[in-house]
Each structure stands twice: as structure tokens, then as C-alpha cells.
Amino acid sequence: MDAKFKIQRYDPESQEGTHYEEFEVDLPEYGSVLEGLLDIRDHQDGSLSLRCSCRSAICGSCSMKINGESRLACKAMVSDIKEVQGDIITVEPMGNMPVIKDLVVNMDMFWEKVEKVEPYLQPTSPEPEKEYLVSNDEMMKLAVAMNCIMCGACVSDCTVLEVDKTFLGPAALAKAFRFAADPRDGAQEERLQSYNEPTGVWDCTRCFMCVQACPKDVAPMERIMDIRSMVMENDISKNDRGQRHIQGFIDGVKHSGRLDEFGLARKTFGFPRWPFELAPLGIRRILRFRMPPLIHKSIKTAKNVKRIFERLEV
Amino acid sequence: MPQHQVIIVGGGLAGMRAAQKAQELGIDVAMISKIFPTRSHSAAAQGGVQAAVSEDDSWESHAYDTVKGSDYLGDQDAIEILCSEAPDDIYSLERMGVVFNRTEEGKIDARAFGGTSVKRTCYVADQTGQVLLHVMWEQLIKSGLKVYSEWFVMDLIIEDNKVAGCVAMEIPTGKIEVFRSKSLILATGGIGQVYSPTTNGLVVTADGQALAYKAGATLMDMEMVQHHPTTMQANGVLLTEGARGEGAYLLNSKGERFMEKYAPNMKELASRDVVSRAETMEIREGRGVDGCVFLDLRHLGRDLIMSKLGQIYELSRDYANTNILEAPVPIQPGHHYIMGGIKTDVDGRTWDVSGQNRWQGVEGLFAAGECANVSVHGGNRLGGNSLLDTIVFGRRSGQGSSEYAKSTDWVNTDESLAIRDAENKIKEIFARPAGGLRTANLRSEMGNAMNEGIAVFRNEEGMKKTLDSVRSVRERFPKISVDNKGKIFNTDLFFVLELEFMLDVAEVIAIGAIERKESRGAHAREDYPDRNDKEYLKHTVVNLDKNGEPKLNYIPVTMTQWEPQVRTY
Numbered sequence: 001m002d003a004k005f006k007i008q009r010y011d012p013e014s015q016e017g018t019h020y021e022e023f024e025v026d027l028p029e030y031g032s033v034l035e036g037l038l039d040i041r042d043h044q045d046g047s048l049s050l051r052c053s054c055r056s057a058i059c060g061s062c063s064m065k066i067n068g069e070s071r072l073a074c075k076a077m078v079s080d081i082k083e084v085q086g087d088i089i090t091v092e093p094m095g096n097m098p099v100i101k102d103l104v105v106n107m108d109m110f111w112e113k114v115e116k117v118e119p120y121l122q123p124t125s126p127e128p129e130k131e132y133l134v135s136n137d138e139m140m141k142l143a144v145a146m147n148c149i150m151c152g153a154c155v156s157d158c159t160v161l162e163v164d165k166t167f168l169g170p171a172a173l174a175k176a177f178r179f180a181a182d183p184r185d186g187a188q189e190e191r192l193q194s195y196n197e198p199t200g201v202w203d204c205t206r207c208f209m210c211v212q213a214c215p216k217d218v219a220p221m222e223r224i225m226d227i228r229s230m231v232m233e234n235d236i237s238k239n240d241r242g243q244r245h246i247q248g249f250i251d252g253v254k255h256s257g258r259l260d261e262f263g264l265a266r267k268t269f270g271f272p273r274w275p276f277e278l279a280p281l282g283i284r285r286i287l288r289f290r291m292p293p294l295i296h297k298s299i300k301t302a303k304n305v306k307r308i309f310e311r312l313e314v
Numbered sequence: 315m316p317q318h319q320v321i322i323v324g325g326g327l328a329g330m331r332a333a334q335k336a337q338e339l340g341i342d343v344a345m346i347s348k349i350f351p352t353r354s355h356s357a358a359a360q361g362g363v364q365a366a367v368s369e370d371d372s373w374e375s376h377a378y379d380t381v382k383g384s385d386y387l388g389d390q391d392a393i394e395i396l397c398s399e400a401p402d403d404i405y406s407l408e409r410m411g412v413v414f415n416r417t418e419e420g421k422i423d424a425r426a427f428g429g430t431s432v433k434r435t436c437y438v439a440d441q442t443g444q445v446l447l448h449v450m451w452e453q454l455i456k457s458g459l460k461v462y463s464e465w466f467v468m469d470l471i472i473e474d475n476k477v478a479g480c481v482a483m484e485i486p487t488g489k490i491e492v493f494r495s496k497s498l499i500l501a502t503g504g505i506g507q508v509y510s511p512t513t514n515g516l517v518v519t520a521d522g523q524a525l526a527y528k529a530g531a532t533l534m535d536m537e538m539v540q541h542h543p544t545t546m547q548a549n550g551v552l553l554t555e556g557a558r559g560e561g562a563y564l565l566n567s568k569g570e571r572f573m574e575k576y577a578p579n580m581k582e583l584a585s586r587d588v589v590s591r592a593e594t595m596e597i598r599e600g601r602g603v604d605g606c607v608f609l610d611l612r613h614l615g616r617d618l619i620m621s622k623l624g625q626i627y628e629l630s631r632d633y634a635n636t637n638i639l640e641a642p643v644p645i646q647p648g649h650h651y652i653m654g655g656i657k658t659d660v661d662g663r664t665w666d667v668s669g670q671n672r673w674q675g676v677e678g679l680f681a682a683g684e685c686a687n688v689s690v691h692g693g694n695r696l697g698g699n700s701l702l703d704t705i706v707f708g709r710r711s712g713q714g715s716s717e718y719a720k721s722t723d724w725v726n727t728d729e730s731l732a733i734r735d736a737e738n739k740i741k742e743i744f745a746r747p748a749g750g751l752r753t754a755n756l757r758s759e760m761g762n763a764m765n766e767g768i769a770v771f772r773n774e775e776g777m778k779k780t781l782d783s784v785r786s787v788r789e790r791f792p793k794i795s796v797d798n799k800g801k802i803f804n805t806d807l808f809f810v811l812e813l814e815f816m817l818d819v820a821e822v823i824a825i826g827a828i829e830r831k832e833s834r835g836a837h838a839r840e841d842y843p844d845r846n847d848k849e850y851l852k853h854t855v856v857n858l859d860k861n862g863e864p865k866l867n868y869i870p871v872t873m874t875q876w877e878p879q880v881r882t883y
Contacts, residue, residue: 013800030548030635038516042754046806047798051349053515056551056629058444059353075632100486101803107350120452121411131408133420139413140621143438146413146445150352182411 001027003036003078007048008092010099018099020090021045027078033089034062034073037103050103057215060149063156064103065092070153070213094156110152113168117176117195124186132184145178145223147216154210154220160203167203168195170210170220177223180230192227192236201227202242244268254309257302261292315729318344318460319719320712321495323467323480324522325351327443327701328683328708329501330450332662335712337457341719343712344460346467346482346493348517348808352451355503355515356704359443360625361556362435363705364698365400367422371432373397380699381876383429383585384653384692385835386851387535389872392660392688396699396706403705404436411449413438415622425622426559427697429585429883435698440554440625443701462493466808467521468736470498470529470679471727477678478727480525481736485808488801490736492729496719499680499711500526500656501704505539508816508823509649510761511550513542522685524815526656527822531664532673533856534687534869536654536819537827540695540836541770543589544609545648548633553626553645555697557611558582560622564593565608565642566601577883584883587694587836590647594770597646606644647770653695653836654826655687657855662686662711663718672869674857678718678725682711689853692871693835743796743810750795753809760787760813760820768827773840781824788817825864826854847878 003025010018025039034052041048052062055074062073067085081089097105154170155161161169168176173195180191195201201224210220231243248267252260265281266274285291299305320336322329325347336343345351366376376397381388408414408422414436415423427435438445454461464485471478471492479494502522506514527533543564544553558564564582566572576592577584584592593607601607611619611626616639619627630636636643657673658664662682665675683704690703760783767780791814798806832846833839852868859865 011800012802028548030633032549035549041805043752046752046796046809047800047804049798049803049805051353053349053353053517054355054358055515055549056358057632058357058441058625059355059515060357061349061353077632104486104803106486111350115455118456120456121409121449123409127409130405131414131422134416135420136416136423139416142413146438146448147441149357149444150448179411182413184409184411 001029001031001079003027004088005036005040006088006090009102011101029079031078032074033066033076033078033091036078037073037091049101058149060151063094063151063153065094070094070156072151072215075215094152096156096158096161107152110155110171113172114175116168117172119175119179121179121182121185122187123184134183138183142178142182145174145218148174148218149216151215153213153215157209157213159207159209160205164203166199168199173201173227174218174220174223177227180227189234192231192234195227196231196236196240196243198240201231202240241268244270254306256296257299257305260296262294263296315492315494317494318342319496320499320715321346321480321493322499322501324501324503325461326354326501326503326683327356327447327450328704330454331705331708332499332501332682332712333459334453335709336716337459339713339716341716344462346462346465348464348466348485350463351461352448354447355518356447357444358515358552359701360440360552360554361427361559362425362437362442362698363404363701364434364696365404365436365702366397366434367401367404367436368424371434373400375431376400376434378876379430380690380696382881383694383696385694385845385881386878387692387834387871389689390874390876391872392690394874395660396690396702399706400702403709407446407449407705410453412445415439425556426583428555428558428583428589429696435559437556440556440623446701467525468811470525471732472529472676473725473727475530475676476725477676478725481732486803488804490733492732496722496724497678497680497715499662499682499715500685501683501708502685504684505652505819506649508761508820509764510758512649513545513550513552519812520816520819522681523656524818526664526679526681527818527858529676529679531675531679532657533822534654534657534853535689536823536856537830537854538653538693538836539649539768539823540586540651540653541590541647542650543586543593543647544645546633547606547644547646550648551629551633552650553609553629557609557623557626560618561614563610565610566596567603568601572596580883585694586697588883590770591838593647603644606646608642609645610642611638612640649765651695651700652684653691653693655685656681658686658688660688660710661714662707663714673855680711680715682708693837740807743807744799746795748795751790751793753794753813756787756790756794757813760784760817764820768824771838771840772827774828777824777828781828784817784820784824791817822856822864825866826856829866830854851878
């Protein structure tokens with residue numbers, strides 16, 4: 001099977017700058033993009049740099065952008081790509097991380113974020129003499145997050161990190177979930193409090209890019225949502241706008257049967273900040289005749305809505 | 315110049331476990347790894363880790379299975395330590411956060427595996443190695459271990475047969491540094507890329523074995539190379555023994571469960587050497603398809619497969635285009651592991667402190683994990699014993715090296731000399747005229763030759779041919795030239811250095827194999843089909859002599875309570 005590769009090259013030691021080079025290779029029927037790159041490196045241009053090892057999607061070394069999507073090169077089959085996306089396979093280094101050379105990026109930022117979530121079990125005391133007795137279901141609930149191989153694909157495609165480097169990001173927060181949800185961990189409350197801070201779970205915009213990028217079905221965004229639920233359920237201090245926003249939604253609909261736009265904004269920003277922070281937006285909306293009513297009216301069947309809430313909460 | 319009491323080379327499970335123990339003992343320890351630690355090949359171990367944790371099991375039974383599995387070449391004192399210390403190590407891993415699958419009572423569950431008399435393999439679905447590796451890494455973040463990530467160790471620095479440190483190159487910058495240490499643990503893993511194909515990752519290039527051998531340590535039983543019964547044809551990637559542990563069948567082209575013929579009691583769950591030979595026989599006798607037999611999981615059902623063998627489902631789909639819920643997947647024996655390695659005692663020391671000069675080593679040099687040979691695997695390793703080996707003997711070497719470092723002084727050395735040698739070596743490679751031989755071509759020539767002559771079945775003629783090929787590659791090795799002469803992330807350069815490591819080790823494997831004129835464990839000779847305890851119940855040891863040539867010798871196997879018996883499954 002013939003395949004055409006268009007590879008982004010960059011060598012800080014040369015004057016050439018970032019550019020693309022094209023290569024043609026002949027691959028076996030089920031050849032991966034990684035096999036193509038190795039063939040190029042081995043037989044055409046040994047100066048091509050990339051990270052790779054296991055060839056079986058478990059070491060997490062070979063994440064890169066393949067036709068614009070962050071994927072593991074070893075898991076991206078050339079024949080599938082050709083069928084769906086056309087003949088030329090464009091390969092570029094991961095995003096949101098600085099390029100060292102060719103397809104190799106500096107992942108320091110990635111590891112620093114993971115370290116920030118205190119990614120290690122903080123056992124309850126006293127520890128058992130042998131193993132903790134926990135159910136298989138409780139363990140397997142964590143397995144979905146343990147599938148993470150730290151490849152960086154989710155971080156590479158994260159749209160929040162693109163504009164806000166302080167966000168902990170999908171990989172670190174998926175790891176955070178793994179500990180917050182572990183029945184053997186003794187620091188759950190402190191964890192939830194820290195993941196609840198600005199730069200934490202509320203900064204996710206739910207764009208789904210990380211879910212799509214993850215090669216191991218960790219679905220980091222869903223793990224972030226899991227932590228959000230745990231934060232809400234465990235009554236962690238309401239110091240984050242994201243959390244107050246959700247609570248405001250719930251409270252408004254529960255009491256009046258529909259969204260209270262103005263009330264929601266007040267709750268989200270909190271007193272005494274809201275009059276200052278909302279003033280510019282308020283003025284703009286008044287000028288465009290789009291100000292929500294200051295006095296919020298309930299719908300006629302609000303009582304029924306409230307009953308639904310009460311039943312769900314039981 | 316970085317300086318630490320103990321330096322560990324290699325960031326896989328054995329290295330991490332050693333680091334953890336050294337830190338616990340309050341030693342200044344650091345780790346050097348040519349890749350980020352979680353990229354290590356320990357992650358690829360799928361099926362599980364052996365330990366007698368269930369009530370109806372005992373460590374003695376585990377030890378007996380291991381001795382028998384080793385075809386009586388394992389040292390029984392070391393095997394007793396491995397198996398008796400296993401349960402406590404597994405419990406401590408669980409308390410660190412490993413999410414082992416559980417029994418109904420919430421205890422650690424165990425599955426069946428090849429060559430074990432009871433269900434003894436503790437597991438995390440089919441990703442046990444990855445979870446263990448990540449949990450150990452988490453522990454090292456917690457304790458703040460200093461890790462020199464993406465540093466390639468080029469040479470050890472030895473003065474008067476004592477470790478003084480090592481010289482390494484930082485891959486992202488090309489900077490060369492000397493690392494001083496009182497003791498040094500090699501935990502660099504296996505030799506995978508010496509073979510083509512192999513289940514092992516591209517970074518598994520025999521670095522530790524070659525560094526130790528060159529430094530004067532002993533390589534032992536290197537001819538004992540394991541071929542795993544279930545690897546995929548397309549790229550050699552592993553499908554776990556856990557599949558057979560959960561009940562999968564091996565079928566030939568006629569749809570027969572052929573293992574009934576070769577191992578009437580254990581069938582698919584016989585030792586790996588036995589199953590790999592049976593598969594090869596079936597294929598040779600025309601009952602294979604395109605060089606493969608089949609692994610059939612269909613009768614296990616979707617629920618079991620998806621919950622316990624999900625990775626196998628994915629790998630078969632991606633690399634063999636097979637849906638294992640609906641069809642058997644073609645598999646063949648493929649290179650997987652080396653039982654042989656750097657000869658150590660049960661505390662990881664490469665040198666002999668018994669006063670009997672049984673083998674040669676370097677004072678202060680330790681080894682653990684696959685690159686070491688304690689020897690607990692002998693002629694054939696049981697599945698699930700390699701993870702255990704890294705955990706138990708990683709810990710013990712961490713302790714041994716810490717105690718050694720506390721009791722000894724720094725060894726003087728001229729660092730500038732080591733740096734100059736390393737720089738000259740690189741300069742010489744860069745100075746070669748362009749258009750020379752390509753590293754990849756020589757590497758695959760070596761890999762193919764090894765896979766042809768020293769695989770599941772061996773004979774004198776084939777092995778000698780392999781040795782000739784390896785030596786011929788070595789002769790042409792200086793004619794390799796590189797395309798990249800830069801400093802930054804120059805993988806082109808360190809592939810040359812890796813190939814040099816591998817060629818030394820390939821030669822030692824071939825020499826040991828030719829001279830062991832019997833069949834034992836993974837070393838199955840067509841010209842000597844029987845085990846010969848009278849002449850070969852002994853370890854092959856190889857050292858580099860003064861002229862730079864390999865010198866072969868033998869040392870006795872340590873026996874405690876198990877006399878050799880006929881080995882059937």
C-alpha cells in the first residue's frame with residue numbers, strides 16, 4: 001500500500017524554520033502512521049525526530065497531529081485514513097506545547113499540571129495489614145481513568161488551554177478523578193476543594209475535543225463532569241463562579257419553573273461583586289433592548305416542576 | 315556535575331521500586347532514564363503478577379511451579395525469596411493505589427496463568443503492568459525523586475573495578491555530563507530489539523546488559539530467550555496469556571485444540587516454552603495458516619472479554635483486523651523476554667561477596683529487573699513472574715545499593731576524561747563520510763538472523779549461521795553514517811549507540827546457545843532433544859576477556875529442596 005506523508009519539520013539548529021516535507025512509502029496492508037514514519041526515518045531521512053516505543057498504544061509516546069487531529073501514530077491506520085480523509089497524511093507535532101524538534105514537543109507543562117492535582121493515593125489511616133477490602137465495582141469505576149497513558153493528545157486539542165494556560169486541563173483532571181473517587185483515599189474533601197478552585201473543573205467549556213482525542217476512551221471531559229458532580233454533592237464551599245452558575249440554574253428553575261436570567265447572573269457573580277461586574281454588560285443590553293426582566297415571574301405550573309425536583313432529590 | 319549516592323539507570327518498574335526503597339532509607343538517590351519513566355516497557359505487561367495471596371495457596375507451591383517452569387535452571391534460594399516475599403509486596407502495591415480486580419469478599423482476585431498449579435495471578439484487567447508502572451510513578455512524585463528524564467547513558471565509569479558513576483547525554487540538548495555515584499543500579503529492561511520481530515518496544519535495546527558486560531560484569535544464561543505463544547503477525551505485538559488464563563483456546567487450521575496432544579493436563583495453560591513449541595510443530599506440519607495458528611476467545615462471551623480483556627479486543631481489531639467476539643485471531647510465537655542477564659546475587663550485587671569467586675562483577679554495580687539474572691526464571695519464565703521479579707528484586711537492590719553506598723567512600727575519577735571519550739566517540743561517528751551504511755538495515759539484518767537461528771527450535775548449523783551474521787554486521791558497524799549531525803533530539807545518533815550495545819549482547823546469546831548441547835526450557839535443540847542434567851544442569855556465564863573477546867564458563871545451580879524431575883504439563 002502506497003502512502004504519501006506530509007510532515008512538519010523544525011530543527012532549531014538550522015535556519016530553515018518550520019516547513020513541510022513530503023515523503024512516499026510502501027506499507028503493509030494494516031500499516032500504521034507510526035510504521036510509515038519509522039520507514040521514512042529508517043530508509044529516507046534519519047534526521048526525522050519523533051518519540052515512540054511500544055507500537056501498541058500503551059506507552060503513550062507517539063501522540064501527534066494526524067490530519068489535524070491529535071492521535072497516537074501507532075493506533076492510526078493508514079488505510080482507514082486514506083479511505084476517509086484522502087491520500088495525503090499530514091503529520092504535525094502536538095498543540096499547546098512548544099516544539100523541540102520535528103514531531104517532538106516539550107511536555108514539561110503537561111507533567112507540571114498532573115503533579116498539581118497530587119496524583120497519588122493519600123491512604124486513610126490506619127492502613128490495613130493486607131489489602132483494603134473494596135468491591136470490584138468500586139475498583140472498576142476507577143479503571144476508566146486508570147486507562148490514561150499520559151499521551152497528551154487531550155491536552156494538545158484542549159480549546160481552553162489554547163487561551164488560558166493556567167487551566168489544569170483534561171489529563172490532570174482525569175487523573176484527579178481517579179483519586180477523588182477512590183474509596184481508599186483519605187483526602188477526598190481536600191481534593192474536591194482544590195479541584196473546585198479557579199483553574200480547576202469549572203474552567204472546562206465542555207467542547208468535547210478531549211473526548212474525541214483520547215485514544216484510550218478515558219473521556220477526560222466526562223471525568224471532569226464527574227468531579228463537578230462530586231463537588232456539588234459534597235457541599236464544597238461555593239467559591240467558584242462555575243459552581244454558583246450551576247446552583248443558580250437549579251435554584252431558579254426549581255422555584256419558578258424557568259430560567260431567571262437576571263437572578264442567575266447575580267448568583268453567579270455574587271454579592272457585592274455583581275453590580276460592578278455586571279454593569280457594563282447591563283448597559284450594553286439596555287442599549288440593545290435586550291435586558292432581561294428585573295422582576296422574574298414563575299410559570300403557572302411551577303409547583304409541578306418543584307415536585308419533580310423534590311422527587312429527584314429523594 | 316550531578317552527584318548522588320545511588321544512581322539508578324532505567325525508569326521502569328524495577329528502577330522505580332529500587333528508587334522508592336532507597337528514598338525510604340534516606341539515601342540521596344536519582345534516576346536516569348532515556349525516556350520519560352511512564353513510557354517504559356513495563357507498561358506493556360498485560361496479564362498480571364504472581365503471588366500466593368489466596369487462602370488455599372502457599373508460597374512453596376508458587377516456588378515449586380517456578381522451579382519446574384525454569385526447567386530446574388533457576389537458583390532455588392532466589393526463587394524461595396521471590397515467592398515468599400511476593401504476597402507482602404503485592405499488598406503494599408495495593409495500599410499504594412493499584413486497582414486490582416477483586417473477589418466477592420473484596421480481596422485481591424487471581425486468575426489462571428500458564429504453568430501454575432492454582433489461580434495465582436493478581437491482575438488489573440489486561441493492563442496490569444501499565445497500572446503498576448503508573449502507581450509507582452505516582453509514589454515517586456509524592457516522594458519527590460530526582461529524575462533525569464531523556465538522558466542516554468553512554469558508558470559506566472569504573473576505577474579499579476569499582477563504580478565511580480556514568481557518563482550520559484541529554485537527548486533534547488545533546489549535552490554530555492558525568493554523573494558521580496557510589497553505587498549504580500542498572501534497571502534497563504530486556505533485549506527486545508536484538509530480535510525482529512519482538513513484542514518489546516523500540517527502546518528495549520539491551521543497554522544495561524551491554525554496559526555491564528563491557529564494565530567487567532558477568533552475563534549469565536543469555537541463551538535462555540523466551541518466545542511468547544501469542545503474538546500478532548503484523549507487528550509482533552503481544553496478546554496476553556491472560557486470554558488463555560480466562561479460558562481461550564488455541565486452534566490449528568483444522569479447528570482442533572491441539573494442546574490436548576502436547577500437554578494433556580494443562581493444555582493451553584502449559585508453560586510458555588511448551589506452548590510455543592507445540593504451535594511451531596503444528597505450523598511446520600502444515601496445520602497452520604500463513605505461519606499462524608489461532609487464539610479463539612468467542613466462547614468467553616462479550617461481557618468477560620470487554621471487562622477483563624478489553625485491550626486484547628482493541629489490539630486484535632487494530633493490528634489484525636479481527637473482531638475477537640466473532641472470529642479467532644491468528645497468532646504465532648514471537649520473541650518476548652530474556653531469562654538471562656547480568657548475574658547478580660539476591661540483593662542485586664553484580665559482584666560475588668561469598669569469597670568463593672564464583673563469578674566476576676564490579677563493586678558498587680547492581681542490577682534488577684529483566685536486565686538482571688538473579689536467577690529466578692532459569693530456562694523458562696512463568697507468565698506473571700516478571701512483574702514480580704521487578705518488584706521484589708527492585709526493592710532488594712534498592713536496599714542493597716543503599717547499604718553499600720552508606721558503607722563506602724566516593725571513588726576518585728577524572729571526569730574530564732570520561733566526557734572527552736564520549737565526545738570523541740560522537741565526533742568520530744559524525745566525521746564518517748555521508749552515504750554510508752544505514753543503522754536500520756544492519757539492525758534488521760541482526761534481528762532477522764537471531765529470529766531465524768535462535769528462536770523456538772535451534773540446531774548447531776542454524777545457530778552458527780546466526781553467529782556469523784551477527785559478527786558480519788559487527789564488522790560493518792563502523793561504516794554506518796548518520797543523516798543528522800545536530801545536537802538536539804538526535805535519535806539518528808543514539809540508534810547507532812544502541813546497535814553497538816545490541817551487537818555485543820547478540821554475540822553472547824549465540825555463543826551460550828551453541829555451547830549448551832542439550833534441550834532445557836526455552837533452549838530446545840533439534841540436535842540434542844533431551845535435557846542433560848549430568849552435563850548441563852549449570853549456568854552459562856560469559857565475560858569479556860582482556861582481548862575484548864567473550865569468554866565462556868559455567869557455575870553450578872543452587873538447589874535447596876527440589877530435585878530435578880521429568881517436566882510434563
